Amino acid sequence: MPAAEFTLADLERILREAAGAEESTDFHDAVLDTDFGSLGYESLALLETGGSIEREYGVTLDDDALTDTTTPRALIKVVNELLSASATS
Numbered sequence: 001m002p003a004a005e006f007t008l009a010d011l012e013r014i015l016r017e018a019a020g021a022e023e024s025t026d027f028h029d030a031v032l033d034t035d036f037g038s039l040g041y042e043s044l045a046l047l048e049t050g051g052s053i054e055r056e057y058g059v060t061l062d063d064d065a066l067t068d069t070t071t072p073r074a075l076i077k078v079v080n081e082l083l084s085a086s087a088t089s
Contacts, residue, residue, distance in 0.1 A: 004087070006057065006079040008032065011049075011072055015041065018052040032073040043067075053079055059086060 012027040031039060036046060043066075050061045059082035069075040 004083070006053070006076055006083060008072060008076060011076060014049055014052045014056070015045070018045075018048040027072075032076075033071050035070050036072070037070075039072075057083060059083060 008027060008029070008031075041049075046066050050066045053059065054061055057079065059079060061078070061082070065075075065078050069078055
């Protein structure tokens with residue numbers, strides 16, 4: 001069963017697993033509005049992350065969801081909207 005909410009901690013874990021994030025990258029509320037590029041994540045890393053989110057949370061992220069969400073806050077919001085929609089279906 002999918003989680004009720006996707007959090008920054010969930011995103012951090014998946015980025016570390018899927019995209020090989022360095023342990024030194026400090027995820028905290030201040031990075032929520034920081035561009036993924038500034039955090040060191042390129043499009044390939046985000047595609048890997050998106051695939052992991054889809055498999056783990058049972059949602060489908062379209063290409064626009066990954067290219068249009070440029071910050072952790074935006075990606076978390078999209079995933080939570082998908083989780084909410086699937087819970088009400």
